[in-house]
Amino acid sequence: MVIININSIGGKEVLCLALLAVAAYQLCTIIYQLFLSPLSKIPGPWLTRITPLLEVNALKEQRRTRWVGSLFAENLGAIAVRTGPKAVSFNHPDAIKAIYGHGKGAEEFGKSSWYDAFSTTGESLFSTRSKKRHAMKRRMVAHGFSTQSLALFEPYIDQMLDKFMRKMDKFAQTGEAFDIYFWFELFTMDLMGDLALGDNFGVVETGKPARYSTLVELSQRFGNISGILPFGKSSVSILSWVPLPYVQKLWKARLEYLDYARMALEKRFQEDRKQVLPTGKPRQDIMQRFIEAQDPETGRKMDFPELRAETSSLMVAGASTGSVTMNWMTYYLCKNPTVKARIINDLEVMFPDNLDGTKAIPFTKLNKLSLLESAEIECLRLHPPIGYAMPRDTPSQGAVICGVFIPGGVAVGVPAATIGRNATVYKNPDNWDPDRWSDETADLATMKTCFLGFGFGTRQCIGRNVATQFIVKMIATLLLRYDMELEDPSLVLGTKEFTIQKPDQNYNVILRPRKAGRT
Numbered sequence: 001m002v003i004i005n006i007n008s009i010g011g012k013e014v015l016c017l018a019l020l021a022v023a024a025y026q027l028c029t030i031i032y033q034l035f036l037s038p039l040s041k042i043p044g045p046w047l048t049r050i051t052p053l054l055e056v057n058a059l060k061e062q063r064r065t066r067w068v069g070s071l072f073a074e075n076l077g078a079i080a081v082r083t084g085p086k087a088v089s090f091n092h093p094d095a096i097k098a099i100y101g102h103g104k105g106a107e108e109f110g111k112s113s114w115y116d117a118f119s120t121t122g123e124s125l126f127s128t129r130s131k132k133r134h135a136m137k138r139r140m141v142a143h144g145f146s147t148q149s150l151a152l153f154e155p156y157i158d159q160m161l162d163k164f165m166r167k168m169d170k171f172a173q174t175g176e177a178f179d180i181y182f183w184f185e186l187f188t189m190d191l192m193g194d195l196a197l198g199d200n201f202g203v204v205e206t207g208k209p210a211r212y213s214t215l216v217e218l219s220q221r222f223g224n225i226s227g228i229l230p231f232g233k234s235s236v237s238i239l240s241w242v243p244l245p246y247v248q249k250l251w252k253a254r255l256e257y258l259d260y261a262r263m264a265l266e267k268r269f270q271e272d273r274k275q276v277l278p279t280g281k282p283r284q285d286i287m288q289r290f291i292e293a294q295d296p297e298t299g300r301k302m303d304f305p306e307l308r309a310e311t312s313s314l315m316v317a318g319a320s321t322g323s324v325t326m327n328w329m330t331y332y333l334c335k336n337p338t339v340k341a342r343i344i345n346d347l348e349v350m351f352p353d354n355l356d357g358t359k360a361i362p363f364t365k366l367n368k369l370s371l372l373e374s375a376e377i378e379c380l381r382l383h384p385p386i387g388y389a390m391p392r393d394t395p396s397q398g399a400v401i402c403g404v405f406i407p408g409g410v411a412v413g414v415p416a417a418t419i420g421r422n423a424t425v426y427k428n429p430d431n432w433d434p435d436r437w438s439d440e441t442a443d444l445a446t447m448k449t450c451f452l453g454f455g456f457g458t459r460q461c462i463g464r465n466v467a468t469q470f471i472v473k474m475i476a477t478l479l480l481r482y483d484m485e486l487e488d489p490s491l492v493l494g495t496k497e498f499t500i501q502k503p504d505q506n507y508n509v510i511l512r513p514r515k516a517g518r519t
């Protein structure tokens with residue numbers, strides 16, 4: 001037996017022993033993760049078993065959604081793939097209900113630490129991980145997104161659409177080819193500024209992008225990277241200390257972007273919030289809804305830092321997601337003239353006194369035009385702006401998802417972009433076919449479950465109706481007002497992933513004033 005005389009051990013030996021113990025622990029952990037963990041049986045590159053680096057790299061190279069898709073393509077028929085030491089993506093309808101559903105079991109899955117990166121001056125409705133706080137927040141603001149509130153937001157949309165269409169008229173008069181997606185970006189930036197920050201940026205008017213758009217994009221990227229780091233709530237601070245110029249650029253953008261919300265809110269409070277609309281009603285935008293929001297149970301209202309976090313989060317949630325969707329609708333309608341003609345015909349029947357699209361189109365009528373909404377859903381199925389899995393943590397005791405046991409504390413999710421093209425759910429999944437959503441022979445219930453464009457379950461998009469409202473109003477007005485075609489009819493548009501998935505190239509459309517009944 002070896003007897004160690006503790007008194008004879010010096011400082012150096014203690015340090016060596018400690019280092020040896022750490023190294024041995026690390027080695028055992030790596031061996032466990034590589035070969036013994038239940039997760040090691042899930043297909044995926046072996047490196048994902050021990051490091052998140054592959055995912056971070058895919059994120060940095062702006063191809064994270066495609067990378068996850070390629071893992072499923074390499075492992076044909078796999079229900080789940082490994083994307084990191086503690087991250088698994090699923091591609092099965094049952095996984096959606098298990099992970100995001102309202103069921104008893106699913107209630108145990110909470111948003112993962114990725115969301116901490118999106119908490120800024122406070123936790124927002126989107127970023128909070130606490131189910132209790134989320135339920136309270138959602139209760140507080142639910143009224144702000146009701147049908148009644150949608151009607152209050154409509155004058156802002158109509159005003160902005162009017163400004164936008166005046167610019168389009170100029171293009172239509174000359175027939176000059178132009179980049180319509182660029183203009184959609186300006187439109188949603190200004191509109192969301194109006195709705196969430198209480199004022200627009202004037203970018204539709206000037207035709208020049210706002211610095212704020214760049215700030216949103218860069219600070220989203222910062223959030224995304226820190227969300228993957230394994231330091232929980234400290235990830236944001238730790239990343240902000242990394243002295244790499246790229247990281248520092250993102251961090252500064254995040255600070256500047258948050259400052260904007262502070263200034264907008266301060267201005268709103270100073271101005272007594274009584275800006276009056278042309279309709280004579282006091283200003284009633286989303287920001288106002290959040291300012292007035294009150295927990296019906298406790299009477300609690302949001303304080304300034306929380307409001308600041310909410311309003312800046314809304315800009316991220318609603319601006320680019322909306323413009324990207326308008327872009328796909330334009331692209332696919334131009335590529336599918338028969339569907340386009342059917343929608344125009346429906347619009348002409350519905351709005352006989354507005355055949356040239358010069359009057360505002362009321363959403364209360366438009367939302368009955370199911371083909372137009374199916375066209376929007378079909379775009380979001382094929383090109384969800386948020387394509388990768390929205391991560392949820394498995395409960396501490398672990399969970400069996402689609403027959404696969406996942407230990408506790410693992411981030412699981414279903415990528416919208418992958419399940420949206422799952423051939424067992426959608427016939428000819430790569431085809432853009434809005435009629436699939438009214439095909440009574442199809443399993444519509446499963447198709448709807450697998451449509452994750454707006455998320456699923458308790459955390460699904462609260463702004464879905466607002467988004468649909470301004471998107472379909474935009475497209476309906478464009479279709480009534482102009483003949484619209486792609487400059488290059490053979491264009492094949494793909495996606496490039498910034499934080500959200502955007503078109504991979506610039507392209508032009510040509511507008512001409514439309515003669516009614518000529519479709």
Ligand code: HEM
Binds near residue numbers: 127138318458463
């Ligand atoms: C086409 C446009 C839009 C798309 C594709 C979209 C997509 C999504 C998705 C996928 C989620 C779920 C995220 C998750 O599970 O973590 C979400 C949540 C959310 N969205 Fe949207 N969104 C859009 C427009 C909007 C708009 C216009 C607003 C605000 C007016 C908005 C506000 C929110 C908020 C606050 C949440 C968090 C909800 C919660 O956790 O309770 N979104 N959105």
